[in-house]
Amino acid sequence: MELRVEVDGVLVDVVISVRLLSRVVRTASGWKLASLDAIYEKDAMAPVYPADRLAISRQDTAPYRRSYQFLTYSARGHLPADIPGDDRPDLVAALYDEAETWLRSASL
Template structure:
């Protein structure tokens, strides 16, 4: 599904640009609380499956609007493939959170890949699905003042691909899902890629 493209014509170049621009803009809207614009990015029948949410794209936007705290996404690289009115894109992302735990501030960085399916309707690209693929995460004191107290955090109780992320959610009273694709469950990642590849080829 994700292979280097050669001899790409102008039409395909334009589609690839628009798909990547849409994914980037959707993440920008999410981080900047631009909810009205974010709604325009999702197909009416879209679905989202990430660490803290499973459901419709519309529901995801509403839940994001109610979410407390600030968790910006840093997009590092992105690949996309188009076939007719369908596209698949994936971006390498780091999710950043700051939370006060046991009287001290800690920073979390979660490394993940966000996997998108997109469709074109009436000359407009829209997100049909968004699935998180988790790799690893780290947590460290936000400020080097004094000696930080050890966290009551046992990573053995969580998925290694997003243990600290789930711990942060748990401490903030949020629900989370530990059954998502991750590098610790490569069979799930392969199944997702195979499914998206088949879906893309059927355009």
């Protein structure tokens, strides 16, 4: 996923690497997407214009989760902390468990 936003007066690209977990169902009219969940792996931020300087320190992003720290920084901290990501294997396992339970119940 890629976003172009302004951060501290600098136009930046935020690139987020995610794995997608999708669930599909067969309906009378064909296959439909039932859900699409993202598992965040990592992200990065860079100025769009190479001459621009983005003054962000490690301390600025330290409060945020590693799997989406720059996305959170660009959103001024307004992201939930319970998004599944590689830095929270408990949340990822819960998502996979939920999907497996859904799959087993749907195939009965």
